[in-house]
Amino acid sequence: MRFSGKTVVVTGAASGIGAATATLFAHEGAVVFAADINEEGGKMVCDQGQGDLRFVHCDVSDTASIKALMDSAASETGGIDTVFNNAAAGGARAPIDEIEPDEWDMTMDLVLRSVAFGIRYAVPHMKGRPSTQNGGASIVNVSSVAAIGPGYSPTAFAVGKAGVLHLTKCAAADLAQYGIRVNAVQPGFINTNIFTTSLEIPEEMKSMAKAVIAQSSANAQPVARGGQPKDIAEAVAYLASDAASFVTGTSILVDGGLTVGPRHCWDEEAESPMAALLAMEEQVKAAAAAGAEAANT
Ligand SMILES: NC(=O)c1ccc[n+]([C@@H]2O[C@H](COP(=O)([O-])OP(=O)(O)OC[C@H]3O[C@@H](n4cnc5c(N)ncnc54)[C@H](O)[C@@H]3O)[C@@H](O)[C@H]2O)c1
CATH class of the missing domain: 1.20.5 (Single alpha-helices involved in coiled-coils or other helix-helix interfaces)
Structure with a gap:
């Protein structure tokens, strides 16, 4: 029960990484505000999870909606201890020589501005909480292996996720004075709906497509299995816990070794x-x- 008595906000909680993380926090004692644009999926996650999970409708590409989320979580419980800025999607797929300004802006709003304002509107409710005294006040942002370089995602998404890493460091410096730590996780290929949603795979083909993605990602990295949402949830829980009270301004790669280097580094054949x-x-x-x-x- 690492998070007993804590209030946690998780965005993008209706699916994948956000669902697994919201469920884990609640299972370990937190009151969890599970936010998403997908009301049906979000409510299902709250119903199926163990503990206190409360669905809030929130569109993270709308800053007013983010503010309303943070304000309502704080007014129901008295404040916020942990925020997991997770919601996003693949964004525009066009290369840099074809992307349109509105596609670029849409992707940045979803991937990067959402995180900036997730921090901006949570912090007033985090200041002065008991958790700020013992290292337990924490913000965790989702970046990606795509922040390391090209080849893992479309360009706009990769640039936004690299921005999330830099934002994490700057925010860690800004917020240390309040006892709030800020870190990031960088998932590799994790078997969620993000790929089938981004590629607009029809509903009836989604499970087949997910199986293919899981198999090919297992073959692409040293750890020979597909990454699961729980793998990321465990890293987030560590960063949010008192065990990480000396950890701020950094990120944890959780990628099955995807980024260790070219294949010959780990495959002797x-x-x-x-x-x-x-x-x-x-x-x-x-x-x-x-x-x-x-x-x-
Ligand atoms: N799955 C991966 O391999 C992978 C790799 C690197 C980074 N990530 C990042 O992890 C995070 C979670 O992705 P996932 O893989 O769990 O995907 P997912 O599609 O399973 O879940 C994303 C959730 O975010 C919600 N969402 C999308 N747009 C939203 C908005 N505007 N407002 C509120 N909610 C919104 C969706 O409804 C969905 O429930 C994302 O930031 C993603 O970029 C995922």
Whole structure:
């Protein structure tokens, strides 16, 4: 019961990572405000979870809606101890040479501004809480492996998630004086609805698509299984707990080793790019030598 007596706000709680994290916090004693635009899914998560889970309708791309969420959680319980800024979607898929201004803005509002204002409107309700005295007041933001570099997601999403990491550091510095810690998690490929939603996969094909995604992500990383929402929830719970009272302004990669490096770093059957290059060089030299010999005869 690490979170007994604490008030926790989780955005994007109707599905995937947010659902698993809201459920875990409530299971460990917190009063959890589970916010989402998906009312049906959010209410189902609250009904199925163990403990005190309360659904709140909130659209994180609307700052007034974020403020209303934080205000209502605080007015019902007296304040907020932990916020998990999690809600987002894949955003615009266009490359940088094709993206339109409104697509860019929509993605940034959803991925980055939502987190900034999740912090902005929660902090007035976090200041002076008992949890600020013992390291238990905490904000956790969701970034992504996509923040590391290209290749994991569309460009606008990747840039927004990199912004979330920088925001996390700046906010940690701003809020330390109030005893509020700010950290991030960077999920790798986690088996949730985000891919099928972003790719607009029809309902009847979703479970097949999710199985394919889980299998291919298992093959792409050293830990040979698909990542699960619970894997991220456990990292969030650690960052929010008193055990992390000396941890702020940082992020935890939870990616099954996806970002350790190219495949040959962990798969002994794979050839390294350098080995391939050297082999090619040898072949070129051998061909040149053979050509010279032929010319001399
Ligand atoms: N699944 C992954 O592999 C992965 C990898 C890196 C980062 N992430 C991040 O993890 C977070 C959670 O994603 P997930 O994988 O659980 O996806 P998901 O689609 O399963 O859940 C996202 C939830 O956010 C909600 N949501 C979307 N837009 C919203 C809005 N405007 N306001 C309020 N709620 C909204 C959705 O209704 C949904 O319930 C996101 O920030 C995502 O970018 C996920």
